[in-house]
Amino acid sequence: MTALADRPAPATPPTPPAAASSRRAPLRASTILQYVIVLAVIAVTIVPVLYVITSGFRTNGQIASAPTALPDPWVLSNYGRVLSSGDFWQQVLNSTLIAVGTTAGVIITGTMAAYPLARYRFRGREALYLVFVLGLLFPIGVAILPLYLQLRDLHLLGTHWGVIIPQVAFALPITVIILRPFLKAIPRELEEAAFVDGTTRVGFFFRILLPLAVPAMVTVGVLQFVASWNAYLMPLLVLTSPDSYTLPLGVARFSSQYSSDTAAILAFTSVAMLPALAFFTLMEKRIVGGLSGAVKG
Template sequence: MRRTPLQRALLTSAGLLAALFFLFPTYWMLTTALKTPAQVLSPDYDLVPLSATLANFTTALGKAGFTGFLTNSLIVTLGAVACALVAGLLASVPLARMRFRGRKGFLLLVLIAQMAPLEALFVPMYLIMRDADLLDSLPGLMLVYVAFTLPFTTWTLRGFVKGIPVELDEAAMVDGCGRWGVFRRITLPLLGPGLVATSVFSFVTAWNEFLYALVFLRDQDKQTLPVWLSSFKTAFGTDWGGIMAASVVYAVPALVFFLLVQRKLVSGGVSGAVKG
């Protein structure tokens, strides 16, 4: 149906209002990071600050332990993303292409694990990590994040694999490709959008997690950036300008990661059909 100019104007206005609604917290965080302490505590809600300062960013970046916490977060997050993608990919292909006894039950367990809240798993996860002597270690925290993101990764990639026509695999095998060749030349390139979607979800989940990092990592030198953000709140008060500046810095790696992989979200859908 062709929309009238009035309908298009109303839809555009509604879209702009929704965009402003979701962008306002980010704008408020950025403007607060550029304010002086007096402006931050002022009762006047100045949406456009008349003056700006980078002192809060200097305070945040100069805070003790920032570089170490950033390194720990990158190691744990990128390691969890890589492990979840590899394990989820290896699990999704047979779940989508093969028929074996217990497949439906296994899929049900994956769905249940995906629906379980992280807080409900805190005590059993702690006991498992304690018995495995993995507390207070970055590999142990990385395994916890893999356990959180793997069900979603497996379930999502299975849907993408099922969306790839089986006839493409059969045609490649007729042309002389083996199982590995079909996977490398057909399945893997066509899974580009799915790999991007699951990697972004895994990255954001691991990057923003706070509770498990706070409890499982007792050594301050091994803690991650979400724990570092909590250090701006002390017994003497909260440094709102500093914590907003730190939040801006904290959001940059996630934004960079998305910008690096978002191109594959579009190109991955057609690259496999050309390369196959």
């Protein structure tokens, strides 16, 4: 508001009515410019993705002779090979199992931990919360060497659990941080009414709080699902045999193994990004809302 007061007087006298009406009917030139700039940025973001998908329908010969042309003729064999390969489906399954395991683990343990932190009064509550918050400062990379040794000692190397458990642990800080204010915001009257009716605090958690917290849990879950689906470092170190590979590992391996078969890599890459794209389209609101909430929280 003060910025307004400091503002120099409008340079052109007739602006006020023009500006007011321009909100109803925007100036053509500026609107066109607006669309041009936004569409140009969208083109830059989306053209590489479209290029990879369409080029998967070409042969290596076509790609070599004209790197950017449309497929002519459209070849289905690259995609056919990927979709009929056991490796690919095994990797989809592995990625799914790990992502589902991580998501479930984070939601269950995170919600449980957030409940007392949000709604009990006890000595040391803020200190305990702070411990979780500090965890935000430790990305998985900082601890990866000892974590690797620890997983080795626990015989978890090479197993899906070896990826799931650390991912859950490292996702707890952000989960607790998102869930606690949400659980806190549930009105106290609800809790008091439940206690008057003879419900215990545990009963309140299961019967009233959990159903109300579903939106926040979905947000947290979607974020962790995507993070797990895309993770590379942990799976790279933990999963040693190709049978247990996740999709990112599979894509990286495929692209170095068949580095001369560009068309096949393109097809493999496209198919590998479809699950994430489909999931994102379905869950767009949750992901976007969760990210902006997480960042603001």
